[in-house]
Amino acid sequence: MQTRSASRILIGTVTTLGVAWGLTGARAQAPSVPAAVATHIAAARAAGGELWRAAIGQMCGPLEQTPMPAQPAPAPAAPNAAPPPPPPRDAWYRDPEKVFDNVYVLATKSGNGGVSAWAVTTAAGIILIDATYDYSVKEIVDDGLKKLGLNPADIKVIFITHNHRDHVGGAKYLQALYKPRVYMAPADWDIVRTQNATGAADGPPVPARDLDATDGQRYTLGDTTIAVYITPGHTPGTLSFLIPVKIKGVTHMAAFWGGTGIGRQTGAENLALHSASAMRLERLARAANADVLLSNHDGFSDYFKRIDAVKANPNAPNPFVVGIPGVSKMFQAVQECSEANIAALQR
Numbered sequence: 001m002q003t004r005s006a007s008r009i010l011i012g013t014v015t016t017l018g019v020a021w022g023l024t025g026a027r028a029q030a031p032s033v034p035a036a037v038a039t040h041i042a043a044a045r046a047a048g049g050e051l052w053r054a055a056i057g058q059m060c061g062p063l064e065q066t067p068m069p070a071q072p073a074p075a076p077a078a079p080n081a082a083p084p085p086p087p088p089r090d091a092w093y094r095d096p097e098k099v100f101d102n103v104y105v106l107a108t109k110s111g112n113g114g115v116s117a118w119a120v121t122t123a124a125g126i127i128l129i130d131a132t133y134d135y136s137v138k139e140i141v142d143d144g145l146k147k148l149g150l151n152p153a154d155i156k157v158i159f160i161t162h163n164h165r166d167h168v169g170g171a172k173y174l175q176a177l178y179k180p181r182v183y184m185a186p187a188d189w190d191i192v193r194t195q196n197a198t199g200a201a202d203g204p205p206v207p208a209r210d211l212d213a214t215d216g217q218r219y220t221l222g223d224t225t226i227a228v229y230i231t232p233g234h235t236p237g238t239l240s241f242l243i244p245v246k247i248k249g250v251t252h253m254a255a256f257w258g259g260t261g262i263g264r265q266t267g268a269e270n271l272a273l274h275s276a277s278a279m280r281l282e283r284l285a286r287a288a289n290a291d292v293l294l295s296n297h298d299g300f301s302d303y304f305k306r307i308d309a310v311k312a313n314p315n316a317p318n319p320f321v322v323g324i325p326g327v328s329k330m331f332q333a334v335q336e337c338s339e340a341n342i343a344a345l346q347r
């Protein structure tokens with residue numbers, strides 16, 4: 001089934017691949033990186049450069065190892081096993097940070113499993129994006145907001161970027177405690193329900209199904225309106241956003257990519273969706289003059305490095321402001337790395 005869908009999805013990339021094969025004449029010999037893969041990796045680096053080195057490393061990096069690691073098998077379902085225990089607190093706890101005048105990051109430590117929720121404050125309460133893990137939500141989000149001088153009872157709405165445990169796991173806790181509305185894309189609500197109905201071992205705790213996010217939705221709270229887009233690939237209903245952020249009183253538009261990175265194990269069809277979503281969000285971000293790029297994984301977009309740079313030199317230009325071309329570069333790099341992974345599947 002995967003092969004059939006892969007060939008259908010790959011129609012859009014045939015030209016690119018054909019050029020790459022044509023230039024090199026033949027498939028490169030092992031153990032070097034196949035030419036079609038290398039072409040896309042080079043394009044990702046040309047687009048993303050130093051600015052988005054982390055994202056490129058995450059998505060393209062495994063393809064450059066010699067020999068290229070085998071495609072990881074999907075984790076087997078273990079219906080009756082207990083969920084894996086949470087890692088020790090020292091492995092994930094990190095203090096919350098104010099990022100912009102109206103934006104705060106509630107993040108676990110970077111590295112393996114590192115993830116973040118983002119609070120956008122408005123005149124009428126807090127818009128929360130993601131909830132982190134079930135085991136981290138109390139200390140990272142609930143107590144984190146209090147540490148920042150904010151009131152978690154002011155969370156009026158939570159947008160869950162996608163149904164993976166590191167993003168949705170904490171939503172049930174917040175929903176029970178503070179009664180915010182919870183949005184997720186319908187396709188991801190369906191999968192969360194399915195995961196738990198089948199009793200998958202690592203299925204996240206499920207918030208009660210609430211509101212369906214829609215593509216192109218405008219959500220307004222108080223004086224702030226965010227745009228919501230369904231950008232499939234990482235999951236079928238991954239959400240991304242355009243969010244107005246204030247930096248020293250000046251409003252900028254931030255593109256928030258909810259999909260992070262994916263690799264070969266997700267299959268050519270999802271990679272092709274991921275690639276198309278990146279290009280679509282690049283156009284939307286450019287049309288909205290977005291000059292800031294945010295994501296929910298530090299390992300993808302290096303927000304801790306930027307936060308530290310602001311602290312070290314508060315009067316320098318804010319390094320989160322990468323310019324409209326800088327935002328485009330991220331999406332171009334994501335697109336090229338998605339295509340590199342598709343090419344790697346065709347070896």
Ligand SMILES: [Zn+2]
Pocket residue numbers: 162164234260
């Ligand atoms: Zn995920």
